[in-house]
Amino acid sequence: MYYKYTKNKYAKKLENTVLLEKLILSLKAKSTMGKIVVTHSFRGGTGKSSIISNVAACLGCRGKRVCIIDTDVQSPGVHVFFGLEPKDTKQSLNEYLWGNCTIEEAAKDVSDSLLGVKEAGGKVFLVPSSIGVNDITKILKEGYEVSELNDGFSRAIRSLDLDYLLIDTHPGIGEVSLLSLAISDILLIVMRPDYQDYQGTSVTLEVCKRLEVPNPILVINKLLPTYNFKKVANDIEEIYNCDVVAVLPQSDDLMRMGSKGVIYTIQRDHPFSKGIDKIADRIISA
Numbered sequence: 001m002y003y004k005y006t007k008n009k010y011a012k013k014l015e016n017t018v019l020l021e022k023l024i025l026s027l028k029a030k031s032t033m034g035k036i037v038v039t040h041s042f043r044g045g046t047g048k049s050s051i052i053s054n055v056a057a058c059l060g061c062r063g064k065r066v067c068i069i070d071t072d073v074q075s076p077g078v079h080v081f082f083g084l085e086p087k088d089t090k091q092s093l094n095e096y097l098w099g100n101c102t103i104e105e106a107a108k109d110v111s112d113s114l115l116g117v118k119e120a121g122g123k124v125f126l127v128p129s130s131i132g133v134n135d136i137t138k139i140l141k142e143g144y145e146v147s148e149l150n151d152g153f154s155r156a157i158r159s160l161d162l163d164y165l166l167i168d169t170h171p172g173i174g175e176v177s178l179l180s181l182a183i184s185d186i187l188l189i190v191m192r193p194d195y196q197d198y199q200g201t202s203v204t205l206e207v208c209k210r211l212e213v214p215n216p217i218l219v220i221n222k223l224l225p226t227y228n229f230k231k232v233a234n235d236i237e238e239i240y241n242c243d244v245v246a247v248l249p250q251s252d253d254l255m256r257m258g259s260k261g262v263i264y265t266i267q268r269d270h271p272f273s274k275g276i277d278k279i280a281d282r283i284i285s286a
């Protein structure tokens with residue numbers, strides 16, 4: 001009985017792994033028009049959602065069409081940066097994954113909340129994850145088809161005519177994060193100057209190597225402004241043998257905003273915004 005259970009469990013796991021590998025391969029083969037940019041970190045709270053929201057605004061201010069998909073279904077938060085209330089997350093990634101709406105219907109045009117995007121002829125969309133407690137528990141309990149998520153990515157790029165699809169992930173090495181890493185054209189690995197992050201980033205980079213992620217780049221966030229930014233970037237580049245695209249300061253202004261709003265659109269000359277510009281330069285030149 002025990003043998004049968006473990007055998008079935010193993011077979012199921014193997015089947016899932018094979019399916020995921022097939023999916024990743026088919027995705028890699030399918031070269032989409034718009035590029036996929038992913039933010040990831042091994043540990044939580046590094047600043048992924050803050051960075052991707054600001055990068056979206058920055059690209060929008062450069063006339064690009066972008067869409068963020070908040071794949072962090074267990075602890076969503078990106079909607080807060082764009083002033084969406086919990087009721088605005090009803091039509092969400094969850095509803096798309098449950099087959100109740102299309103990905104375009106779940107995508108909200110948040111360009112109006114971002115000064116400078118409209119003027120530049122850009123567009124910023126957001127597919128939020130639902131913040132409703134029933135939706136979160138349902139999706140965690142029942143799970144969903146990762147292939148559906150994947151189809152949603154491709155469809156969003158096509159139907160919203162995107163230059164860039166930006167995927168925000170849950171921290172750590174889960175199934176959806178692995179998929180997002182594997183299909184990324186540009187992967188922004190966000191880390192703080194913290195020993196937990198140092199170890200975690202090594203793990204992420206090892207996974208990237210195995211998945212043959214084409215463009216992993218490090219972003220250091222929350223560095224104390226008194227530090228020598230150049231030296232920290234150089235040291236980390238040497239340790240990880242990986243480019244550091246930007247070093248973003250620990251900022252009282254961001255803490256005061258408390259995730260309500262996108263600093264790039266209100267203070268372009270802020271040191272955090274300048275780092276965001278560097279990230280956008282790299283994305284555009286990739």
Ligand SMILES: Nc1ncnc2c1ncn2[C@@H]1O[C@H](COP(=O)(O)OP(=O)(O)OP(=O)(O)O)[C@@H](O)[C@H]1O
Nearest residue numbers: 044045046047048049050171222249250251254259
């Ligand atoms: N450079 C910064 N200076 C000060 N506060 C920051 C900075 N970057 C982000 N924060 C703050 O840190 C907190 C976590 O940021 P954020 O939600 O972007 O992280 P995350 O990596 O997406 O977290 P999670 O892993 O939980 O999804 C937020 O309160 C945000 O305002």
Ligand SMILES: [Mg+2]
Nearest residue numbers: 048049072077
């Ligand atoms: Mg987040």
